[in-house]
Amino acid sequence: MKDMNMESRVLIQSNKIEARKVQVYYGTNHAIKDVDVDILDKTVTAFIGPSGCGKSTFLRCLNRMNDTIPSCRVEGLITIEGEDINDPRVDPVQLRAKVGMVFQKPNPFPKSIYDNVAYGPKIHGLTRNKAELDDVVESCLRKAALWNEVKDRLQAPGTGLSGGQQQRLCIARAIATSPEVLLMDEPCSALDPIATAQVEELIDDLRSQFSVVIVTHSMQQAARVSQRTAFFHLGNVVEYGETTQIFTNPKDPRTESYITGRIG
Amino acid sequence: MNNSLLTQDKRTKQRNAAEARFKAYGLVAILVALAMLVWLLVSILSAGSPAFRQSFLTFPVLIEESIADKSGTRDPAVLTKVTTLGYAKILAHSLEAEIAAKGVDLGAMKPKEIGQMISEESSATLRDMVMANPGLIGTTIPFTAIASGRIDGYFKGRVTMESAALDKNTSPEQLILADNLRAAGILKSEFNPGFVTMPDASDKRPEAAGLGIAIIGSLMMMMVVLLLSLPIGVAASVYLEEFAPKNRWTDLIEVNIANLAAVPSIVYGILGLSIFINFAGLPQSAPIVGGLVLTLMTLPRIIIPTRAALKAVPPSIRDAALGVGASKLQTVFHHVLPLAMPGILTGMIIGLAQALGETAPLLLIGMVAFVRDFPGGLFDPASALPVQVYTWTTRGDPGFVERASGAIIVLLVVLIVMNAAAIYLRRKFERRW
Ligand SMILES: Nc1ncnc2c1ncn2[C@@H]1O[C@H](COP(=O)(O)OP(=O)(O)OP(=O)(O)O)[C@@H](O)[C@H]1O
Numbered sequence: 169m170k171d172m173n174m175e176s177r178v179l180i181q182s183n184k185i186e187a188r189k190v191q192v193y194y195g196t197n198h199a200i201k202d203v204d205v206d207i208l209d210k211t212v213t214a215f216i217g218p219s220g221c222g223k224s225t226f227l228r229c230l231n232r233m234n235d236t237i238p239s240c241r242v243e244g245l246i247t248i249e250g251e252d253i254n255d256p257r258v259d260p261v262q263l264r265a266k267v268g269m270v271f272q273k274p275n276p277f278p279k280s281i282y283d284n285v286a287y288g289p290k291i292h293g294l295t296r297n298k299a300e301l302d303d304v305v306e307s308c309l310r311k312a313a314l315w316n317e318v319k320d321r322l323q324a325p326g327t328g329l330s331g332g333q334q335q336r337l338c339i340a341r342a343i344a345t346s347p348e349v350l351l352m353d354e355p356c357s358a359l360d361p362i363a364t365a366q367v368e369e370l371i372d373d374l375r376s377q378f379s380v381v382i383v384t385h386s387m388q389q390a391a392r393v394s395q396r397t398a399f400f401h402l403g404n405v406v407e408y409g410e411t412t413q414i415f416t417n418p419k420d421p422r423t424e425s426y427i428t429g430r431i432g
Numbered sequence: 433m434n435n436s437l438l439t440q441d442k443r444t445k446q447r448n449a450a451e452a453r454f455k456a457y458g459l460v461a462i463l464v465a466l467a468m469l470v471w472l473l474v475s476i477l478s479a480g481s482p483a484f485r486q487s488f489l490t491f492p493v494l495i496e497e498s499i500a501d502k503s504g505t506r507d508p509a510v511l512t513k514v515t516t517l518g519y520a521k522i523l524a525h526s527l528e529a530e531i532a533a534k535g536v537d538l539g540a541m542k543p544k545e546i547g548q549m550i551s552e553e554s555s556a557t558l559r560d561m562v563m564a565n566p567g568l569i570g571t572t573i574p575f576t577a578i579a580s581g582r583i584d585g586y587f588k589g590r591v592t593m594e595s596a597a598l599d600k601n602t603s604p605e606q607l608i609l610a611d612n613l614r615a616a617g618i619l620k621s622e623f624n625p626g627f628v629t630m631p632d633a634s635d636k637r638p639e640a641a642g643l644g645i646a647i648i649g650s651l652m653m654m655m656v657v658l659l660l661s662l663p664i665g666v667a668a669s670v671y672l673e674e675f676a677p678k679n680r681w682t683d684l685i686e687v688n689i690a691n692l693a694a695v696p697s698i699v700y701g702i703l704g705l706s707i708f709i710n711f712a713g714l715p716q717s718a719p720i721v722g723g724l725v726l727t728l729m730t731l732p733r734i735i736i737p738t739r740a741a742l743k744a745v746p747p748s749i750r751d752a753a754l755g756v757g758a759s760k761l762q763t764v765f766h767h768v769l770p771l772a773m774p775g776i777l778t779g780m781i782i783g784l785a786q787a788l789g790e791t792a793p794l795l796l797i798g799m800v801a802f803v804r805d806f807p808g809g810l811f812d813p814a815s816a817l818p819v820q821v822y823t824w825t826t827r828g829d830p831g832f833v834e835r836a837s838g839a840i841i842v843l844l845v846v847l848i849v850m851n852a853a854a855i856y857l858r859r860k861f862e863r864r865w
């Protein structure tokens with residue numbers, strides 16, 4: 169019965185990204201094995217799994233950030249709206265404007281807070297004038313729950329913020345380019361419960377327009393924000409499905425032991 | 433076992449002792465280096481600073497028509513026939529007259545020896561003045577002549593009565609007269625701007641030798657080196673570091689650059705001689721050739737620190753820029769290069785400073801030639817500061833030793849200015865985080 173429900177939802181909500189038989193190698197290290205995952209449009213998808221199982225690696229495949237690692241080799245098919253992102257005609261720069269990313273480690277530019285957020289809109293020509301840019305910066309900082317803390321010091325260096333503030337600055341920077349898909353690698357790992365709640369609210373807002381993929385080590389967070397969850401283990405996707413189903417009725421014993429805290 | 437925090441256990445004591453020893457070694461090393469530096473500076477300054485002072489003789493000069501223009505026609509063709517020897521005589525006569533007028537005691541000196549106290553360079557200067565303005569003939573003009581190298585050396589302590597007695601270029605009588613002239617206010621020791629503005633002079637006239645052409649030549653070469661090696665070096669480094677695939681070819685290039693940086697500089701002189709002079713037909717002794725040779729030499733020495741500076745930029749910054757959809761070029765120019773800039777500038781300045789002090793390759797491309805005419809451009813013969821130091825130290829007259837040390841001071845000043853500029857630029861770039 170549950171399976172049938174899922175099928176029907178898949179039909180209604182189109183696939184934004186489809187990954188088929190994706191393999192990733194770092195030199196000879198086979199880090200991602202035969203991964204098939206569909207990311208639905210206007211949905212939050214959570215990747216969970218023990219440390220080192222390949223969540224970040226797979227996430228980086230989706231906007232071809234792995235291109236920057238010389239030893240890294242990606243095989244298999246990944247499509248976004250039916251188009252192969254590894255096609256030689258695809259410019260990764262255009263792809264990354266469409267598929268934004270928040271990295272696991274906060275990495276603000278060593279520039280002012282304002283410039284950090286304004287950089288994306290500037291290089292993509294998204295705003296026509298300074299006033300519009302100011303608006304974008306403000307709204308993004310607000311969405312990332314950072315505005316109240318930094319509104320008086322927008323010209324201060326972004327690297328001078330606390331770790332959690334830097335992470336939210338990176339979130340603001342990523343959403344400033346209005347991507348269609350937002351990849352977030354443990355965006356709340358350095359945040360306190362209040363900021364975490366705000367970011368989760370943001371993720372929920374974003375869902376109305378974009379799809380969001382979030383890597384998290386917090387089972388509660390995955391359960392709270394995501395509609396679908398993929399469980400990674402040693403480079404494989406062991407189980408992928410509706411979040412409620414994964415958390416209440418996992419099919420694979422490994423999933424069950426992970427979410428109940430026995431492996432990982 | 434004593435566990436009190438107020439007393440140190442054996443291991444802690446040992447570790448603290450090791451730390452104290454290490455600090456002491458470091459301090460000793462720094463003190464030794466400082467002492468060397470102070471010694472170097474003191475010896476150069478004491479040997480070289482006299483070059484910036486010079487003894488001048490100021491007296492009215494009557495340009496005798498009977499010597500300068502026997503024909504009385506003021507015909508330039510006739511005027512040029514009178515050599516500097518004639519003008520030396522004019523100066524000698526006028527100085528003799530001034531000595532008589534001021535009532536200075538000639539002592540045991542014969543009047544005809546008076547002329548020896550004036551530098552031959554001043555005769556040439558006077559001759560040039562008259563050639564440019566024949567109307568001066570027959571008139572009396574105020575004139576400041578350079579005292580001869582021996583007289584100058586006497587006031588700088590280089591020449592003594594004993595050495596003068598053995599020297600055919602001077603005599604103890606001259607030195608006594610020089611003292612008297614000084615007392616009478618005719619001879620004065622003054623700051624000598626000519627040392628940095630005048631061209632080099634011949635072996636016999638250390639008192640007239642200047643660094644003008646060498647400074648201009650060195651500045652021109654530094655210009656060429658800066659304009660060529662900064663863009664080429666940075667572009668090559670950025671390409672190799674950010675764009676080039678990492679494969680056997682780039683490894684080979686990397687090894688070669690490292691080797692080139694270690695190649696003795698004289699080899700670049702040979703290369704420059706065969707490429708720029710023999711093959712391309714560029715003129716010898718020209719700053720353009722010197723600049724090109726030094727550029728070749730400097731490039732690998734700039735590329736290596738520039739690449740190191742680029743490598744030191746954290747990869748997460750590149751990820752961040754690429755992650756918001758910046759292109760590779762935007763990533764490099766907006767984020768990586770500004771962050772690497774202080775390191776690049778440091779490398780650049782060290783490279784330039786090495787090029788400025790480089791002598792060997794310039795000797796091979798003829799920059800060692802004796803040049804009297806100021807270069808009008810990059811293709812005219814010129815000299816270079818370090819080469820000037822080298823040529824002066826090889827000359828016989830002891831007056832050149834002081835000149836050479838003075839030239840080293842000028843070289844050091846140029847280096848200090850360059851380093852100051854580098855520090856200023858570093859600060860400026862670093863302030864932008
Ligand atoms: N740049 C790299 N070069 C080589 N191997 C890498 C690289 N990045 C990751 N790996 C390897 O790939 C595997 C998956 O790493 P990944 O970073 O994707 O794990 P993760 O699931 O994100 O872990 P975590 O939860 O700790 O962030 C690991 O075995 C890791 O050693």
Ligand SMILES: [Mg+2]
Pocket residue numbers: 223224225272353
């Ligand atoms: Mg990770």
